[in-house]
Amino acid sequence: MSDYFSNIRKWCDEALRAIKEFLKETSKRNNQKELEKFQEKLITFRDDLNEKQNNLTEKEVYDKAVEIYDEFYKRFSNVSVEDENSNMNIGRSVPIGGHKLPPLPYAYNALEPYIDEETMRLHHDKHHKSYVDGLNKAEMELQRARQTNNFDLVKHWERELAFNGAGHYLHTIFWSVMSPKGGGQPQGRLLQAINHSFGSFDRFKKQFSEAANKVEGGGWTILVWSPRSGRLEILQAEKHQNLSQWDVIPLLALDVWEHAYYLKYKNNRKKYIDNWWNLVNWPEVDKRFNEAQKVRWVPY
Numbered sequence: 001m002s003d004y005f006s007n008i009r010k011w012c013d014e015a016l017r018a019i020k021e022f023l024k025e026t027s028k029r030n031n032q033k034e035l036e037k038f039q040e041k042l043i044t045f046r047d048d049l050n051e052k053q054n055n056l057t058e059k060e061v062y063d064k065a066v067e068i069y070d071e072f073y074k075r076f077s078n079v080s081v082e083d084e085n086s087n088m089n090i091g092r093s094v095p096i097g098g099h100k101l102p103p104l105p106y107a108y109n110a111l112e113p114y115i116d117e118e119t120m121r122l123h124h125d126k127h128h129k130s131y132v133d134g135l136n137k138a139e140m141e142l143q144r145a146r147q148t149n150n151f152d153l154v155k156h157w158e159r160e161l162a163f164n165g166a167g168h169y170l171h172t173i174f175w176s177v178m179s180p181k182g183g184g185q186p187q188g189r190l191l192q193a194i195n196h197s198f199g200s201f202d203r204f205k206k207q208f209s210e211a212a213n214k215v216e217g218g219g220w221t222i223l224v225w226s227p228r229s230g231r232l233e234i235l236q237a238e239k240h241q242n243l244s245q246w247d248v249i250p251l252l253a254l255d256v257w258e259h260a261y262y263l264k265y266k267n268n269r270k271k272y273i274d275n276w277w278n279l280v281n282w283p284e285v286d287k288r289f290n291e292a293q294k295v296r297w298v299p300y
């Protein structure tokens, strides 16, 4: 079997595994039938790759793979939450230390000539994988710290959590926001929002490119939605973390800049933190949590 065919078959296997786990975790889904139908389609395609490979051209396989890939992501990003108050969302969570490398959503050579096959293999299989491993390790170590109540290394593992978590989440976004059929301009509401936020698509593109070109050292340029300002914004993420994971929504924040406590507590930050717990407005945190739960991505 050609490398190309076997890569696509591997992707089918990964996608099938993801669907199977998904169906297992959410047995009450109302679109279960549709998902099972899609699952069958995927199985047929995979089996064709095995059995009829000599009769299939790369073009045929490519076209079908793109169609299936599109459907896969459409289905999983449109997943609606049936009951906000059930613990279903928890059921869909990634277990602690259980992140997985998502399969590349197209063949390794599918983005050529713009990005070459060798880069994609190295980038996805080695670099992204190492973020996944590092994130799992950090989560396990922090779990151990909670269990043993030993937080001596909390700073180190928080750093690792941010560095590897940002790496994992941003790469997962990166693969999915590229497509062999990509390019052109957005349409509809996204285009309207871009025009509203940046003046025009060309101005957005210019700022995004300039910001990307001027990231110091390693990093990212990221188009973000700000629920607070109700606008899109372009941000640079130097070294991609600075102790955040990016694809997350803040729920509870404690300001530990000196200006927040110095007049009263001087250098006793610990006392300020201990006392601060008397002030936490949990209903508001709960409200933010419930709003945030409406955003759902495919778990990896």
Ligand code: MN
Binding pocket: 123, 127, 171
């Ligand atoms: Mn990278």
